[in-house]
Amino acid sequence: MFSRWTTPILWTLKEYGRQRFVELERRITTISPKVLTQRLRQLERDGLIERTYHAEVPPRVEYEISAFGLTLAPLFATLADWATEHLPTVEQSRRAYDDRGGPRP
Template sequence: MTGDVRMRDVSADPELACSISPVLDIVFSRWTTPILWTLHTHGRQRFVELERRIAPITPKVLTQRLRQLERDGLVVRTYHPEVPPRVEYEISALGLSLRPLFAHLTEWAENHLSSVEQAREEFDRRG
């Protein structure tokens, strides 16, 4: 076997079977999308501003997600050594590169969510 993904047995590795799985884990894990959307829409923000805009997220969860997003390169954290210290978060260039994806998802939602709701209602009636 070579290092070429096409030559590997994809049934042995779920990530190879669905190459977008890592992307889904990064971008669509709980709270990630609202955080990125808020930073994209409102620009650079302090922690408390984010927390207020993304209620009911808890401070602990917001801290964890921001750290992960910073680690993934999607968010930039800036520390200002003032008294009191100030920390701001903003979406990175890499995070902004997700804009077309979110635009497509928004378009899909506008065009198809009513169909999903209708299908759910029909399914529940058969129930």
């Protein structure tokens, strides 16, 4: 059910509302189109997002977080609070790591 991309996709849909594939792809810049497609299908199957197909020319597909997916909103808020509180520590750890030259055998 959950993968590395579940949280960024759900958070993006919660934060920005209904979006087309290309909008999600622009906002989650590190995800490949193939993986985004796979994750969207799985999240739809799990009931966490809703996919709406508009029979137009050209066809349009939109994704939005479902009511069930919104039950995860308190977790997103907790993650955001944690990030705000601990980001300076993470940045300090990154600098220390980089100053050491990365991993050591």
